[in-house]
Amino acid sequence: MTDRLPSAPWTSREDLATLVAALDSQAEGNSRWVGGVVRDTILGLSPKDVDMATTLLPEETMARLEAAGIRSIPTGIAHGTVTAVLSEGSVEITTLRRDVSTDGRHATVAFSTRWQDDAARRDFTINALYADPRTLEVFDYHSGLSDLAARRVRFIGDARERIREDYLRILRYFRFQARFGSEPADAEAEAAIQELAAGLKGLSRERVGWELMNLLSLPDPAPTIARMSELGVLEQVLPESGADGRAALSALVAHEIAEGTAPDGLRRLAALLPASPAMAEQVAARLRLSTSQRKRLATAAAREGVAGEARALAYRLGAVAARDRLLLTNQAIAELDGWECPVFPLKGGAIVARGIMAGPEVARLLRAVEQRWIEEGFPDEIRVGELLDAELAGR
Template identity: 75%
Template sequence: MTEYLPAADWTARADLAALVTALDPEGTGNCRWVGGVVRDTVLGIPAKDIDMATTRSPEETAARLTAAGIKCVPTGIAHGTVTAVLAGGPVEITTLRRDVSTDGRHATVAFSTDWRDDAARRDFTINALYADPRTLELFDYHGGQADLAAKAVRFIGDARQRIREDYLRILRYFRFQARFGSIPADSEAEAAVSELAAGMKGLSRERVGWELMNLLGLPNPAPTVRRMAELGVLAQVLPEVRESGLTALEALNDRETHLNVPNDALRRLAALLPADSAVADQVAARLRLSIAQRKRLNSAAARETGPTDARALAYRIGIEEARDRLLLTGEPVAVLDGWNVPRLPLKGGQIVARGIGAGPDVARILRSVEARWIKEGFPDEARVMELLDAELT
């Protein structure tokens, strides 16, 4: 029985229709939507990135797009990929491929015109779904729809072979397991990722960091992360994690759910790690985190246990960093909702105007007034002037 992709907002986009016309004006079926956009639409999930596969060579694809007035960027033309820049967002278009050789990090590919060749080189059955852009007819060569329905994340063909082609697929497996899978997981997949986990050591740090942060940003990654630890996978990418870190992540996940706090991958990473700035620096460098991410991870590592004045903390280190620490230590955080960090309504010039000579005394008085102002819960300017009077007296 022929099955079809459900209609969605993106399937009705005019710019995508123009793209299809440019690549396949005769309607011969030489291009199809592929991968995540098809998978998510089958599940009724809003689609993000849109990818297309085609039997045309990358050079011909680029030429047809240019002729149709569609901006084309050769983002990976050696591997068969060009990107069409459309009003509704970019679309990656990749020529059908088959693997010739792999080294666990990169694959040497040959272009193909066989859709089954292309499907066979993909990682998981749920990612090897294709849809005709005009009729929305679905093409499923490896039982991906059945696996979606069963919440089964399975490698295509031999799991060990798929992993040896690219060891990053181990982390991708856990990301998809956390997002789409059920418990218990596929036994063959788990055996393969456990056996071959050490192969991840040769991966680029950027790729590992990207996959790990995307996994931690999912709604409830804690059970999957614990399973990664049990299978010996987590130790290959985050050897700093101990049982206390896994427990902390579980507690944080529960707290975020109870308080309806948005998912935050960096805060979850901080939960996994010990409260140690040196460790935070080491992990941030290894995962190639941005400067802003490193700053937040370091701030979270400086968390302290015990009662904390939430607003005083936020005044000192910032709202986002304070919220991280409070959530990680289990302290109330609602007091920060809708609150903006105030500015001390007192400047050094006002102190000088009261007869204090410019210099260290001004700074000392300013710090003293500020400390009392914070302790009193950030009162208004009139009260600050009273505090200044008391300090000068």
């Protein structure tokens, strides 16, 4: 595998060249691209973020950015991270660090000037890759390039020790395995995970929820979710899910692909759970999902017995909720493509004008006409008038 980054659109960004010049004006080699941006570029993928590591202390980083007219934000300055606000996308710049102590959730770190120290504290070999911003030379301290070529997700150093430093690395392992890994998986990593899975209970639910949703948003997380169950991990973070949920997830992924719809983590989470809105609410609260996510998850969970016309469902629930229910119950969604939900053209005033006293009877007539309008496929206003005539005649 290459020892230089291939050319990519982000490597030619003028704002990044300005950033490099600000931090490393004398070409001292004090700053390098790091982590996912290096890994993804080597794989020919478009990186989501551009991160930089530097030997400069945070205060010096900010001073140099200010001198160059680059706005900076001390987003995590206690841990050495400064964010440079650039025209084409912000960059997180973090001072090289080494771990001093950890408690399974948080690490106490000290700043360092050695690249090897910084690489040694990262989780996986494929994430401990650095690149010179000028020459694009890749620096690999833990055989990350060979692991990347083999699609092998491997902890740096002793897997048990790395997990004990931060149990979230168990979930990160599965997310990276689902995205980059191949079979067979790293035996040492899986043995350590199976032994230490119970440590996940001590993590904040926000962190667990974030990792789980990101895993479920990948193209096909079903095999990885199945392996998490085999190793005793899934029951620690999602005990409500069982064999039926894993089968439902596999079926959903296949149906999403057949329908040409994008992966969606929340919909996949719904598949893993029993069709119980109350349980969905409990899981959403535990994982600290947003209010809108909780509502959507509960609506998707109320899918028992759902069948029928896609547009009618979309009219009642909204397009997103309708797609969720249809996909979860193996129904087609093509009728919703490009379709705009209509507005029911009949108002209560029009019924009152026909001699019906305002009150419950008007509401009943509105519901009756609306139901027939939905069943007929949302006809025009003239037909709605005819439907009202029919209802009035039948009183």
